[in-house]
Amino acid sequence: MAKAEAILSQHQLRITQSRKSVLTAFIENNHALSQPDLEKMLESDCDRVTIYRILDSFLDKGILHRVPDNEGKQKYALCDACTAHHHHDEHLHFKCNNCGKTECLDEIPMPEIQLPSGYQVEEWNMLLQGVCAECSEA
Amino acid sequence: MAKAEAILSQHQLRITQSRKSVLTAFIENNHALSQPDLEKMLESDCDRVTIYRILDSFLDKGILHRVPDNEGKQKYALCDACTAHHHHDEHLHFKCNNCGKTECLDEIPMPEIQLPSGYQVEEWNMLLQGVCAECSEA
DNA sequence: GTTTATGCAAATTCTTTGCAATACT
DNA sequence: AGTATTGCAAAGAATTTGCATAAAC
Numbered sequence: 001m002a003k004a005e006a007i008l009s010q011h012q013l014r015i016t017q018s019r020k021s022v023l024t025a026f027i028e029n030n031h032a033l034s035q036p037d038l039e040k041m042l043e044s045d046c047d048r049v050t051i052y053r054i055l056d057s058f059l060d061k062g063i064l065h066r067v068p069d070n071e072g073k074q075k076y077a078l079c080d081a082c083t084a085h086h087h088h089d090e091h092l093h094f095k096c097n098n099c100g101k102t103e104c105l106d107e108i109p110m111p112e113i114q115l116p117s118g119y120q121v122e123e124w125n126m127l128l129q130g131v132c133a134e135c136s137e138a
Numbered sequence: 139m140a141k142a143e144a145i146l147s148q149h150q151l152r153i154t155q156s157r158k159s160v161l162t163a164f165i166e167n168n169h170a171l172s173q174p175d176l177e178k179m180l181e182s183d184c185d186r187v188t189i190y191r192i193l194d195s196f197l198d199k200g201i202l203h204r205v206p207d208n209e210g211k212q213k214y215a216l217c218d219a220c221t222a223h224h225h226h227d228e229h230l231h232f233k234c235n236n237c238g239k240t241e242c243l244d245e246i247p248m249p250e251i252q253l254p255s256g257y258q259v260e261e262w263n264m265l266l267q268g269v270c271a272e273c274s275e276a
Numbered sequence: 277g278t279t280t281a282t283g284c285a286a287a288t289t290c291t292t293t294g295c296a297a298t299a300c301t
Numbered sequence: 302a303g304t305a306t307t308g309c310a311a312a313g314a315a316t317t318t319g320c321a322t323a324a325a326c
């Protein structure tokens with residue numbers, strides 16, 4: 001919780017109970033979360049609409065980044081190296097087809113890719129799908 | 139339209155007006171489409187629900203594949219090399235932050251990636267974002 | 277005390293399901 | 302004729318907006 005408060009004040013955001021709850025949920029889970037996920041986790045802790053607004057403000061400040069998904073789910077994950085002005089989203093996302101969780105594999109370097117001329121790339125996101133380490137053990 | 143009929147019969151799907159319209163929309167647009175996109179394009183041509191069901195059956199048969207998106211939009215695109223049993227989704231998707239269109243860059247090879255042990259990868263999708271060739275000209 | 281964030285109500289959009297009517301082979 | 306597909310109605314999620322209240326600084 002202390003970490004959550006630190007992140008909030010670091011980004012000039014007022015420290016509220018709702019924001020701390022949402023941020024703590026991301027800190028304690030190492031996978032991407034959607035608004036519906038958070039709504040279930042936080043239950044009566046804070047209002048449905050508040051969660052949407054908090055997610056927006058966290059995106060704005062660069063605390064979170066959007067995670068690509070192929071099923072139309074809007075997911076978010078903690079940005080370690082992001083700032084408000086530039087998102088360093090150059091990392092891999094692994095989505096498990098068994099448990100449904102998407103995790104960020106920050107430690108794996110993004111491969112080099114040669115695009116046709118005319119394309120200006122601002123963000124790279126890689127979405128791998130299969131069975132995650134946890135699920136393939138069980 | 140002839141091409142649409144060929145694809146349908148090739149996949150043992152009955153040739154109906156609705157399916158031809160949906161498939162033609164994909165053939166004529168070289169970018170990923172969502173159900174709401176199609177609903178606007180086809181207007182009174184066919185029912186909202188029918189589009190959902192057609193998209194499902196096309197996914198089933200491997201005519202379409204799901205395209206990753208980071209804004210919670212469920213998008214689909216034509217599969218060139220896909221079959222009903224195996225999706226060859228190993229290609230790049232480029233989403234333009236200006237016009238919002240996502241196109242498949244089939245010709246660019248997917249880079250090799252080394253994952254930690256325990257991860258079994260079944261599908262690879264790369265989502266690049268920036269400004270597309272068309273938008274950077276204008 | 278001022279500003280910003282929250283909660284509630286309500287509206288809008290996206291998606292799914294059931295069933296009777298219709299179109300395809 | 303027989304089966305698969307469609308349209309309509311209706312329900313259920315997900316998301317957005319407006320405004321008064323409450324909390325943070």
